[in-house]
Every structure is written in C-alpha cells, then in structure tokens.
Amino acid sequence: MKLTMASSPHSHSHKSLSRLMLTVILACIPGLIAQLYFFGTGVLIQLILALVTVSVCEAIIMRIRKRAIWPALSDGSAWLTGVLLALSIPPLAPWWVIVIGCFFAIVIVKQLYGGLGFNLFNPAMAAYVLLLISFPVQMTSWLPVNELLGKSIDLSQQLALIFNGFTSSGFSLDQMRVGVDGVTMATPLDTIKTDVAHGLTVSESMQNPLFNQWTGLGWGWVNLGFLVGGLYLIKAKIINWHIPVGIIAMLSVCSAIGYIASPGTEPGVVFHLFSGATMMGAFFIATDPVSAATTNRGRLIYGAFIGLLVYLIRTFGGFPDAMAFAVLLLNMAVPLIDYYTQPRTYGHGVNK
Amino acid sequence: MSQTNNPLKELINEGMWKNNPALVQLLGLCPLLAVTSTITNALGLGLATLLVLVGSNVTISAVRNWVPKDIRIPVFVMIIAAFVTIIQLLMNAYTFGLYQSLGIFIPLIVTNCAIIGRAEAYASKNPVHLSAFDGLMMGLGFMVVLVVLGAMRELIGQGTLFDGADLLLGPWASVLRIEIFSFDNQFLLAILPPGAFLGLGLLIAAKNVIDAQIKSKQVAPPEPEKGPRARVTSLT
Numbered sequence: 001m002k003l004t005m006a007s008s009p010h011s012h013s014h015k016s017l018s019r020l021m022l023t024v025i026l027a028c029i030p031g032l033i034a035q036l037y038f039f040g041t042g043v044l045i046q047l048i049l050a051l052v053t054v055s056v057c058e059a060i061i062m063r064i065r066k067r068a069i070w071p072a073l074s075d076g077s078a079w080l081t082g083v084l085l086a087l088s089i090p091p092l093a094p095w096w097v098i099v100i101g102c103f104f105a106i107v108i109v110k111q112l113y114g115g116l117g118f119n120l121f122n123p124a125m126a127a128y129v130l131l132l133i134s135f136p137v138q139m140t141s142w143l144p145v146n147e148l149l150g151k152s153i154d155l156s157q158q159l160a161l162i163f164n165g166f167t168s169s170g171f172s173l174d175q176m177r178v179g180v181d182g183v184t185m186a187t188p189l190d191t192i193k194t195d196v197a198h199g200l201t202v203s204e205s206m207q208n209p210l211f212n213q214w215t216g217l218g219w220g221w222v223n224l225g226f227l228v229g230g231l232y233l234i235k236a237k238i239i240n241w242h243i244p245v246g247i248i249a250m251l252s253v254c255s256a257i258g259y260i261a262s263p264g265t266e267p268g269v270v271f272h273l274f275s276g277a278t279m280m281g282a283f284f285i286a287t288d289p290v291s292a293a294t295t296n297r298g299r300l301i302y303g304a305f306i307g308l309l310v311y312l313i314r315t316f317g318g319f320p321d322a323m324a325f326a327v328l329l330l331n332m333a334v335p336l337i338d339y340y341t342q343p344r345t346y347g348h349g350v351n352k
Numbered sequence: 353m354s355q356t357n358n359p360l361k362e363l364i365n366e367g368m369w370k371n372n373p374a375l376v377q378l379l380g381l382c383p384l385l386a387v388t389s390t391i392t393n394a395l396g397l398g399l400a401t402l403l404v405l406v407g408s409n410v411t412i413s414a415v416r417n418w419v420p421k422d423i424r425i426p427v428f429v430m431i432i433a434a435f436v437t438i439i440q441l442l443m444n445a446y447t448f449g450l451y452q453s454l455g456i457f458i459p460l461i462v463t464n465c466a467i468i469g470r471a472e473a474y475a476s477k478n479p480v481h482l483s484a485f486d487g488l489m490m491g492l493g494f495m496v497v498l499v500v501l502g503a504m505r506e507l508i509g510q511g512t513l514f515d516g517a518d519l520l521l522g523p524w525a526s527v528l529r530i531e532i533f534s535f536d537n538q539f540l541l542a543i544l545p546p547g548a549f550l551g552l553g554l555l556i557a558a559k560n561v562i563d564a565q566i567k568s569k570q571v572a573p574p575e576p577e578k579g580p581r582a583r584v585t586s587l588t
Contacts, residue, residue: 108550112557134541
C-alpha cells in the first residue's frame, strides 16, 4: 500500500485508546469511594471478580480468534466494562452473578460482533439487563446503607455472603437486609414506587429512614461522586458534554412537569437526578463512544431520549430504575439518529 | 454443492443441512422461538409439524394438476388447515398434557411458512413420492433444530433434560427425565424468548463455521484453462 500525504489540515489527538479507557476508569473513583463508604467493601470484591473474569474471557476469545492477547487486553476497554458492571450490581450479590454478566458482556455482546468498535450495544448495560431479567431477586438485593444496618458486616462476612450465600453465623443476605426496625429495606426508587402504588404520597414515603430530606440516604452521595468524575471527564475532553446534558436536561424537564402536575405522587427533580444510576448512566454509560450517537446534534437527541425513557420507565414502568433499558433502546436508534443528523459539509448542501 | 443424480440423496441433503428450514430459510420462527423452552415441547411441536408437512405435501402433489394456478394458495392453505385440525384433535385426544402446554401454537402450525413454502416450491411441481420424501426431510430438519434448541434452553435454564417427557410419550417416559445439575435459581433468560433468539443465533453461527471449515478443506478443482474473452457481454 502506498501511503500518500493528504492535503491539510491535519490534526492529531495524542490520546491513545488505553490512556482514554484508563482515565475513564480513574474517573469512576469518586463514585466508587462513595459506594465503598455507604455500602461496604463488597463493591471491591465484585470489582476484583469482574476484572479477573473480563480479562480471562477477553484472552480466551482473542486466542480463539488468533489475535494477539495483550494489545486487546491492555487497551482497557474490557476492564472498563467490568468496572461499570461491578459498580451497577448490588455489592453483596453472589459471585456467579458478576461472572455470568462479565462473560456475556465480553463474549456475546462485544466479541461475537467483532470486538471493540463493532458492538451495537453497550456491553456493560446489555449484561446488566441480562442479569436483571434472569436473576431478579439477586439483582435487586441492595443492602441499605451501612448506618441503617441492624448488624454490621465485616469483610470476612461479606466474602462468605458473596461466595457461600450465608455469613459465618448463618444469616442469609435477605436476613441481613432487614433494617434496624425489622423492616426489609429496598432501594429508595423502589420504596417510592411501591409506596405510591399503595396510595401513600411521596412526602409520607420520604418519612422512611431510607431518605434524607432530598433523596435516598447514601445514594445522593454516590451520584454526586459520579457527577464529579463525569465533570472531570468533560474537562479532560474524554467525553463531549452533549450526551450528559441531554440526559440531565430532559430528565429535569420531565420530572419538573410531573412534579407540577402531581406533587403527591412525583418525587421531584432533585430526587430523580440523584437517585439510582442517573449520574453514572449520564456520564459513564451513555457516553460509550462505540454505541452512542456520533454527531453533536445526534448526541443531544440521543441523550434527550434516554432522559425521557428513564423518566417514563421509572414513573410508569415495571422496574424501579431504567438507565440500562433506556441506553439499550437508544443504542438501537443510533444508526437512524446518525443518518438524520449528518453535519453539512462546508460548501455543500446549502439550504435553498 | 454436490449434484448427485440421486434425487433422494439430494432431498436429504437439502432438508437436513443445505436448505434447512430453521437454520437457512429461517422459516417458522414463531413456533421455533416460542415453544422450545424444553425438549418435550420442542419434540411435540416438531412431530406435529412433520406430520402436517408430509400430509400436506402428499395431498398437494396429488392434486397439483387439477388446481388452477390463480387460486392455488387458498387451496393449499385449506389442505394444510385440514391436516393441522386432524393433528390438533389427535393431540387433544392422546397427549392432553402436551396439548395444553403447547396451547395456541398447535393451530398456529397453519401459518408456519415452512409448510406453505414447501407446498409452493416443491410439492406443486413434483410427483407424489418425491414430495412425500421432501416433506419428511424438511420436517425432520426442522424438528432436529427444534430439539437441539430445546435441549440447550432446558439445560441452561433449569439444568434438566426431557423434563415432562411423559406428557408426550406416556407414563413410562417419566424415567427419561435427567437432572444434569440443579440450581437454587433458574437462569430465566434461557427460558424467556430472548434466550431463544440468542440460542438460534448461536446455532446458525455454528452451522456457518462448519460450512466454512468444510469448504476450506475441500481442494479447489483446478481452473479449466479459458481462452481470452473478446466480449464481456457474451458469457460462455
């Protein structure tokens, strides 16, 4: 092949792929610290399990495809998938949950479609949805934040829960989830949804010790952590601002309209923005450069529809949170969005 | 591929592999995806489809010279529907449990494109004995895929094989049930429709891999020497 010099302008980005992926992983750290503080070291155990599983899966597939293993592994994309999945599942879920999820994300969603750059869907979220519909009990067993726990769980107990299903003193995860007052605790989003369905108003539901004044205890901080990490990513020019802004703006507008229309059954803007996976989804998941829209206008549309779907599914759907579903649905729409938002080439296609 | 002069061998190859209704033509996906959650269901529906396919192929082939071309599709559909009704009543009488678990998918065999497809593509143009054999092979090819997919989904979903075989084969068959491993939780995805799509995709991929390997092993016959072609339009 003859390499010819094309005419200018030439621009070169000095970011290598592995550098990019590692920065995203590092930007997860504030959110990770918040999760560690509120939900205990189980998150770290899941993280290690995930990293080991994705590495093994990626290496085996590369071996089968007769490609070099280390270059594929060291670009960090598989590790990022593992980290995101580990941060999305309940910290004390059994070990096989994360292993199955990582296997599915890497082997089926990413490599069967041709590897990095060819996957239609976000691997971490496709795996999350697989796990959620396959193991609904394990995937919704979030412990309440540490300060509400009736019994404290140290590291060895957590290991026993993850690998055996029981602590050394014979408690199952379900028993550990029972809070101080002997009531099983769900996640804030789930609690609001159930209470509203039972005819309570949101302010009555918020009396539950799960909540502080604005949002779920602990969950607000986790979301704040991801917000900080996400803002750093935008500042470092790793991600564009369009997708997160699209998601957050649309979700705010929808929840504000909902709150104005029905303040009794709608938890309001702040709650929606700082609950569940909002910030993590907006900055870390929806911005996946492979499966997201690629034009700036397209990114805004893509983000706005994710925000809309998140609000609709959270409010009217059967699941408490919706980030994974919304991202996957919009992944499907990306070719269409890209097609209709092609930027005009300079000097061509002027409007008549 | 292999142009054998034996039409029966060619039909076997077509139905079971080269032109398999489920893996290559992708016909009849609705029952394929909906009822293959266990081997028993898959086998039951596969047998029913096989019988309908043979019956309709024979009948259509027998009447092919008397059916006017313009109304052939309604006639074919009526014949197929008649056979489906027979099968449905028979299953209702003899395998009631299976009849209940297959539910709407037995009458829906009428709409299985594999059947009308064979009627239109083969039976309406060929003599009775060949049409019967074609129906048998196409039906078998469909059934094998159903059963393999059912086995995959049952094994991954519940860790058993031949669960509920007594519904199809009578009380003795309950000994066939094999529990390979048991979980505390079912792997729901394998039992739900997405599992069927994933499973079928993997099966098709496996078939393509095998085909590619066969092709790469075959020694390409030496290209016959061609003279220089003067004009592109006159293909030799």
